[in-house]
Amino acid sequence: MVSNATVQLGHGSGGTMMRRLIDEVFLEAFDAPELHAGDDAGIAPLPPTGRIALSTDTFVVTPHTFPGGDIGRLAVCGTVNDVATSGARVRYLSCGFVIEEGFPLDDLRRICASMAAAAREAHVAIITGDTKVVERGGADGIYINTAGVGEVPEGVTLSGAACRPGDAVLVSGTLGDHGIAVMSVREGLAFSTDIESDAAPLNGLIADVLAAAPHTRCFRDPTRGGLASTLNEFVTASGVEIELDEAAIPVRPAVRAACDMLGYDPLQVANEGKMVAVVPADEAEPALAAMRANRYGADAAIIGTVREAAPTGPAVLVRTPWGSSRILDMLVGEQLPRIC
Amino acid sequence: MVSNATVQLGHGSGGTMMRRLIDEVFLEAFDAPELHAGDDAGIAPLPPTGRIALSTDTFVVTPHTFPGGDIGRLAVCGTVNDVATSGARVRYLSCGFVIEEGFPLDDLRRICASMAAAAREAHVAIITGDTKVVERGGADGIYINTAGVGEVPEGVTLSGAACRPGDAVLVSGTLGDHGIAVMSVREGLAFSTDIESDAAPLNGLIADVLAAAPHTRCFRDPTRGGLASTLNEFVTASGVEIELDEAAIPVRPAVRAACDMLGYDPLQVANEGKMVAVVPADEAEPALAAMRANRYGADAAIIGTVREAAPTGPAVLVRTPWGSSRILDMLVGEQLPRIC
The missing domain is CATH 3.90.650.10 (PurM-like C-terminal domain)
Incomplete structure (x- = not known):
């Protein structure tokens, strides 16, 4: 069925289709307790050093898969690296998808699996997310934003x-x-x-x-x-x-x-x-x-x-x-x- | 000149055009010391309660301006509200733009001014950002992701x-x-x-x-x-x-x-x-x-x-x-x- 095989506008509605997408794709890939809590913000412990580092990147690479990686791996690594440059210990990522209507769900699953693998490798957790679906022609398949946060150890001031x-x-x-x-x-x-x-x-x-x-x-x-x-x-x-x-x-x-x-x-x-x-x-x-x-x-x-x-x-x-x-x-x- | 009046692919290049866009549009609107530092991550103080709240939203609303607001005000308020629902004190936002080639720079300035005004009202600071420019047809003018972070006061556990x-x-x-x-x-x-x-x-x-x-x-x-x-x-x-x-x-x-x-x-x-x-x-x-x-x-x-x-x-x-x-x-x- 087409409705099961591709992303539909209804997957961004905030209603039952979105709930299923979250349960069957995102929670399946990103198995963090903060996500399972199902609240609007992810709540997580952070060692209290008194300073945080925050960074963000949106990934619009095309094609979505290329030799050595894909947009999912990039979306995790890029932001992890940006936060890490400050000397902070990178802990958590947020993830915001903009998906074009008709994007294959299997491709989305593959991208999420790649993000999850990169996050495991980097020892970071994706603890909150958002999905918007735009009409055909409104995006080039998928764009992924990640923001990352970590605590800056005392005494570290890189610039x-x-x-x-x-x-x-x-x-x-x-x-x-x-x-x-x-x-x-x-x-x-x-x-x-x-x-x-x-x-x-x-x-x-x-x-x-x-x-x-x-x-x-x-x-x-x-x-x-x-x-x-x-x-x-x-x-x-x-x-x-x-x-x-x-x-x-x-x-x-x-x-x-x-x-x-x-x-x-x-x-x-x-x-x-x-x-x-x-x-x-x-x-x-x-x-x-x-x-x-x-x-x-x-x-x-x-x-x-x-x-x-x-x-x-x-x-x-x-x-x-x-x-x-x-x-x-x-x-x-x-x-x-x-x-x- | 057209090249001065609209966003070009070169504004997303990581080179001199992007530097000018950051200096003349973003730093002009979002006047935070963390942004002026010019590093890849914003470093900022956070009261050390031991827990943070992190949330994100991407804004794809169309039209970009509507009675009572615009995509910029929405991009700040939406994420502030999502973080605040946890009981956290919202402190900082990241901001990721995806802009379509040809988008009027004056519209971008107006949107940034609206974001800055909403951020002031909410007592939050935009301390890090990213801009991607996609070809004509690659986005519907502009998409804005924000992620927000704040500390969760001790004893607060809303769910x-x-x-x-x-x-x-x-x-x-x-x-x-x-x-x-x-x-x-x-x-x-x-x-x-x-x-x-x-x-x-x-x-x-x-x-x-x-x-x-x-x-x-x-x-x-x-x-x-x-x-x-x-x-x-x-x-x-x-x-x-x-x-x-x-x-x-x-x-x-x-x-x-x-x-x-x-x-x-x-x-x-x-x-x-x-x-x-x-x-x-x-x-x-x-x-x-x-x-x-x-x-x-x-x-x-x-x-x-x-x-x-x-x-x-x-x-x-x-x-x-x-x-x-x-x-x-x-x-x-x-x-x-x-x-x-």
């Missing part, structure tokens, strides 16, 4: 404004994988089989680095706009310059080849399972070792140094293997829409 | 499962206003000038009721599915029956007339500024007085009583002025899509 001359810049692995993986399957390009999205929850990696490098200045996951946006945000907030050693920046050959072909800079392409960290020079090696010991940090590298800003102002420079330097700007305009 | 025989059922004002207001402007119906949406933040009203009626069992805002869904959720969760006195239920004559014309039951129509409360019998009058003393509770009424469930199971009954009773069911299917 993109905390970078100081002499600090080291690290990245937890190869750059550009996610953007090129999505791009390849969307455009049907020949390199599609070689490249997988890196989508992964990195709260564990961040905890490992913080334990090894307790004076870490900041973390950020280089998603839209890639490493270029992340580092430009850091230099602007801190009033410094960052010089990268291009030869040290890990990029898979297949990603580099795809970028060359498409005219993209891999440093401006989105990642969903990588973390940039800025740490004091004397904690760079312990931080690197901590990253490499983590399952998501095998290809971690020290890629640059923070310096005093030049009189021309904060900037990110890339020193090429041939000794020359270029300025790494933020992306202007848009190259890869709907990447996350 | 739809806590209703007991003898309890009184209260509502804070007239029912059906929001749904009919949106419906009227959407369908161009003649009664449109008479009816305004009730969209309002009710965290203050809830605090007032809790102070006056400290043994309150539960609150819920009867949004999609209206009073019918809210009370059916309560009776199912608590294993009880609720009998309503139809003559006591406040409904504006214009709303009743519109419902009669359209074949709707006003008890199944969405509200966005009303609160249902179940309280012990001896706290009913103090709760009522507290509601009526609040600016959003002038038309509050005691509308029913909780009883033991009949052998046939939990149910909501409506006793008519003529002495007969009917069962008030949850909405089946959908009557008013995109109402919030």
Whole structure:
């Protein structure tokens, strides 16, 4: 029956159809006691440190499934990583679906199963949610918003404004994988089989680095706009310059080849399972070792140094293997829409 | 210039256009220090009670502006009310926009100003956000997700499962206003000038009721599915029956007339500024007085009583002025899509 196989407007009505959707799809996938309570807000314990971190992301990626992941895994990992960058212990997620009428229920189940698996991996619980159904043409299948919350441990104050001359810049692995993986399957390009999205929850990696490098200045996951946006945000907030050693920046050959072909800079392409960290020079090696010991940090590298800003102002420079330097700007305009 | 007057795909790129959108629209409207910090998560103090409440809603209402409110006011009030129903003190909101390419920037500014005004009224701060831009046809102008968080005071445990025989059922004002207001402007119906949406933040009203009626069992805002869904959720969760006195239920004559014309039951129509409360019998009058003393509770009424469930199971009954009773069911299917 069509009415059983696809999402209908009635599934967003607040009535009996919505009740069934919640019971048979969401509660089946997200088995948290806070959800089973059935109240409008999820109530849950939070260690009382006196500060919380809150972050949100909406995921509109197309296609919904791509090599290495899907919109569900992305929706959990993206927000977990954003909250974790603050040094907070990520505990809970909310989840808001906007679903287009006619969306297959089996696809929704698969996406929810993927979200649940990623949440288990990240040790977070989805404790509250909302579903809206819009008419055909009102959305591109499904959009997923997640918001995440966690407590910030006492004494932890990480900020993109905390970078100081002499600090080291690290990245937890190869750059550009996610953007090129999505791009390849969307455009049907020949390199599609070689490249997988890196989508992964990195709260564990961040905890490992913080334990090894307790004076870490900041973390950020280089998603839209890639490493270029992340580092430009850091230099602007801190009033410094960052010089990268291009030869040290890990990029898979297949990603580099795809970028060359498409005219993209891999440093401006989105990642969903990588973390940039800025740490004091004397904690760079312990931080690197901590990253490499983590399952998501095998290809971690020290890629640059923070310096005093030049009189021309904060900037990110890339020193090429041939000794020359270029300025790494933020992306202007848009190259890869709907990447996350 | 068109590129300055409407939202472009580049505004969602993570690059310089997005930076400008954040600076010139969002930071202009939502002036919180946590946002100005520019990090991926908003860090903010939260009184350490050991428990938080988290809730989320995505708003897809169309049209974006309607008598008495707009999607921005709704996006703040809806989530504030959902968090507040738990008895939590609502503190912070996240905000996730999905915007269709070509959406007028002036409309976005107006919506943000409306959100900011509602947030000020509710004494909450928007401390983190996200923006995605999708191609033309990928969304119906704008969708807004908000998630809200607050601390649950010690000793407060409200739940739809806590209703007991003898309890009184209260509502804070007239029912059906929001749904009919949106419906009227959407369908161009003649009664449109008479009816305004009730969209309002009710965290203050809830605090007032809790102070006056400290043994309150539960609150819920009867949004999609209206009073019918809210009370059916309560009776199912608590294993009880609720009998309503139809003559006591406040409904504006214009709303009743519109419902009669359209074949709707006003008890199944969405509200966005009303609160249902179940309280012990001896706290009913103090709760009522507290509601009526609040600016959003002038038309509050005691509308029913909780009883033991009949052998046939939990149910909501409506006793008519003529002495007969009917069962008030949850909405089946959908009557008013995109109402919030």
